[in-house]
Amino acid sequence: MGARVAVFGATGAVGMEMLKILEERNFPIAELRLLASRGGRSAVWRGEELPIIPVGPDSFKDIDIALFSVEGDVSRVWAPQAVESGAVVIDNSSAFRMDDSVPLVIPEVNPEDIARHKGIIANPNCSTIIALVALWPLHKKARIRRLVASTYQAVSGAGKAGLDELIDQTRAWAQDSSLRIETFQHQIAFNLIPHIDAFSEDGYTKEELKLRNESRKIMHEPDLMVSCTCVRVPVLRSHSESLNIELEHPLSPEEARELLRAAPGVKVVDDPAHNVYPMPLDTSGQDLIWVGRIRRDASTKNALALWVCGDQIRKGAATNAVQIASALWERKN
Amino acid sequence: MGARVAVFGATGAVGMEMLKILEERNFPIAELRLLASRGGRSAVWRGEELPIIPVGPDSFKDIDIALFSVEGDVSRVWAPQAVESGAVVIDNSSAFRMDDSVPLVIPEVNPEDIARHKGIIANPNCSTIIALVALWPLHKKARIRRLVASTYQAVSGAGKAGLDELIDQTRAWAQDSSLRIETFQHQIAFNLIPHIDAFSEDGYTKEELKLRNESRKIMHEPDLMVSCTCVRVPVLRSHSESLNIELEHPLSPEEARELLRAAPGVKVVDDPAHNVYPMPLDTSGQDLIWVGRIRRDASTKNALALWVCGDQIRKGAATNAVQIASALWERKN
Numbered sequence: 001m002g003a004r005v006a007v008f009g010a011t012g013a014v015g016m017e018m019l020k021i022l023e024e025r026n027f028p029i030a031e032l033r034l035l036a037s038r039g040g041r042s043a044v045w046r047g048e049e050l051p052i053i054p055v056g057p058d059s060f061k062d063i064d065i066a067l068f069s070v071e072g073d074v075s076r077v078w079a080p081q082a083v084e085s086g087a088v089v090i091d092n093s094s095a096f097r098m099d100d101s102v103p104l105v106i107p108e109v110n111p112e113d114i115a116r117h118k119g120i121i122a123n124p125n126c127s128t129i130i131a132l133v134a135l136w137p138l139h140k141k142a143r144i145r146r147l148v149a150s151t152y153q154a155v156s157g158a159g160k161a162g163l164d165e166l167i168d169q170t171r172a173w174a175q176d177s178s179l180r181i182e183t184f185q186h187q188i189a190f191n192l193i194p195h196i197d198a199f200s201e202d203g204y205t206k207e208e209l210k211l212r213n214e215s216r217k218i219m220h221e222p223d224l225m226v227s228c229t230c231v232r233v234p235v236l237r238s239h240s241e242s243l244n245i246e247l248e249h250p251l252s253p254e255e256a257r258e259l260l261r262a263a264p265g266v267k268v269v270d271d272p273a274h275n276v277y278p279m280p281l282d283t284s285g286q287d288l289i290w291v292g293r294i295r296r297d298a299s300t301k302n303a304l305a306l307w308v309c310g311d312q313i314r315k316g317a318a319t320n321a322v323q324i325a326s327a328l329w330e331r332k333n
Numbered sequence: 334m335g336a337r338v339a340v341f342g343a344t345g346a347v348g349m350e351m352l353k354i355l356e357e358r359n360f361p362i363a364e365l366r367l368l369a370s371r372g373g374r375s376a377v378w379r380g381e382e383l384p385i386i387p388v389g390p391d392s393f394k395d396i397d398i399a400l401f402s403v404e405g406d407v408s409r410v411w412a413p414q415a416v417e418s419g420a421v422v423i424d425n426s427s428a429f430r431m432d433d434s435v436p437l438v439i440p441e442v443n444p445e446d447i448a449r450h451k452g453i454i455a456n457p458n459c460s461t462i463i464a465l466v467a468l469w470p471l472h473k474k475a476r477i478r479r480l481v482a483s484t485y486q487a488v489s490g491a492g493k494a495g496l497d498e499l500i501d502q503t504r505a506w507a508q509d510s511s512l513r514i515e516t517f518q519h520q521i522a523f524n525l526i527p528h529i530d531a532f533s534e535d536g537y538t539k540e541e542l543k544l545r546n547e548s549r550k551i552m553h554e555p556d557l558m559v560s561c562t563c564v565r566v567p568v569l570r571s572h573s574e575s576l577n578i579e580l581e582h583p584l585s586p587e588e589a590r591e592l593l594r595a596a597p598g599v600k601v602v603d604d605p606a607h608n609v610y611p612m613p614l615d616t617s618g619q620d621l622i623w624v625g626r627i628r629r630d631a632s633t634k635n636a637l638a639l640w641v642c643g644d645q646i647r648k649g650a651a652t653n654a655v656q657i658a659s660a661l662w663e664r665k666n
Contacts, residue, residue: 148577174508190567191614193612225633233567240527240564242483253536272532297560299480299545305560307564
């Protein structure tokens with residue numbers, strides 16, 4: 001007996017990736033229902049053409065697990081209805097992430113929180129997932145007190161429109177044509193934009209605050225100190241992050257590498273003498289978080305510097321949601 | 334009466350920019366001699382076509398100031414000879430930067446060190462100049478104890494070959510052709526390479542250590558703590574840096590903005606509510622270091638986060654050298 005699964009937002013970049021991952025992982029599915037706010041074309045899944053249905057009052061009837069990858073406002077409307085229909089919602093938006101009654105889960109970090117759900121489980125922000133898969137094994141051993149992060153985020157973090165904008169601007173540049181700016185605030189081809197999501201009053205963007213607030217909740221460390229600068233870079237796919245951590249206990253780079261080699265979801269890629277380190281071009285299209293450039297940060301006590309890359313559409317979004325769905329289904333059966 | 338000036342490395346990206354800046358700033362020149370390791374084509378300066386002469390034993394005879402922009406090994410050979418000929422050398426390579434007898438100067442930070450020279454004055458690394466022009470006014474007021482920096486460095490930091498490689502790879506991509514990798518270790522188009530200059534034993538690259546070592550020398554702060562991660566990004570020109578500083582004394586973001594507004598060489602570009610912040614596309618081709626995203630870093634005591642961009646060929650190299658030459662010449666006359 002398989003699960004009856006709905007994917008809401010099946011026309012988006014993350015939704016389409018969810019379908020792919022459900023197929024790749026051979027998720028036990030009895031019924032797959034594809035939904036979108038305004039409907040859409042069909043999608044092929046396991047060789048079968050499935051319609052993409054406009055969401056409606058009966059959309060979540062007889063559904064066990066609903067994977068949501070829609071805007072927060074849309075999640076806020078439809079997630080409670082899906083729960084009322086009897087589905088468990090795994091929501092990729094920021095709508096419920098900081099809600100005390102909603103677990104926020106990275107299966108490699110806090111799988112036990114899944115059991116606390118009351119119908120909705122939130123999927124963390126992509127940058128949070130990529131950082132914490134790498135940092136959690138170090139935290140468990142030596143306790144992170146402060147994290148300073150600078151991100152290098154791919155355009156597809158803004159969905160298909162972001163991806164298309166960099167491709168279109170680059171093509172226009174190669175043809176000496178004028179560049180159109182629609183999705184991002186400024187030209188992104190050959191540029192950097194230190195602005196992702198809206199600014200809050202303290203000068204940080206919401207994207208930057210997500211790393212702090214979500215990390216505290218996922219790690220159950222309400223006092224974890226985090227400062228983050230989020231920057232959009234002209235990379236198609238995979239986010240990268242430069243991380244400096246200050247630990248309570250000493251931890252050598254070699255110990256860190258050993259811990260990470262044994263940790264789930266992580267690949268240690270750290271052989272600088274042979275020009276080997278994580279790069280976004282190499283981490284795209286796969287599920288592991290690559291960690292490298294691990295070194296002692298001698299500028300303060302018990303500190304390490306590291307560099308991580310991960311596919312933000314897969315592990316940063318779709319894969320993480322499907323992993324939660326798997327854990328849910330295993331618990332139920 | 335003007336100065337007799339030689340530009341050694343006149344065929345390179347920085348050398349060519351030096352010529353432009355000498356002209357723009359109306360530097361008082363009696364004679365301009367253009368030199369290159371293997372000679373080169375001519376260059377036009379103030380409407381006049383000047384030959385580019387292969388460097389030789391008589392190259393620095395009757396020269397007052399020699400601007401060097403060549404590889405460190407070449408500087409090591411020719412700078413002592415130029416000094417012996419009576420010239421003062423302003424050297425852009427890393428050959429003499431950490432030599433105790435050689436001042437390392439950013440005119441906005443330590444102009445007084447120029448007077449200590451014994452024939453050679455070193456021009457700091459581009460990332461150091463860009464960071465310190467922005468940080469020095471804050472340091473003078475509140476004393477920086479620790480700096481955590483992540484850089485986003487343009488391909489032209491690797492000279493014309495680096496610039497050409499990103500342009501060629503991008504054009505090839507747009508034509509669905511295969512990409513050639515020659516200058517950088519890996520593909521740079523749509524990618525990030527966390528590797529600039531050689532790796533040292535502690536896991537940091539020399540480029541990363543330069544920021545620490547050069548900052549200590551320029552600021553006369555031997556105990557300044559610095560950790561840096563240097564990353565090559567697919568941007569044509571202008572380096573960007575995400576900086577977190579920990580200060581001895583409290584300093585509010587508004588005080589920092591006021592100090593920076595009054596400081597030489599800096600432009601405060603910090604109005605996020607209107608999508609205004611420094612971006613490399615905007616800082617290219619000019620001399621100011623743009624500073625924005627200034628905010629309190631609440632993750633530790635007395636800390637600030639900021640984002641700076643600057644043209645690494647101009648203020649990060651050529652302009653800084655010409656400024657030193659101007660100060661030298663003014664002192665002499």
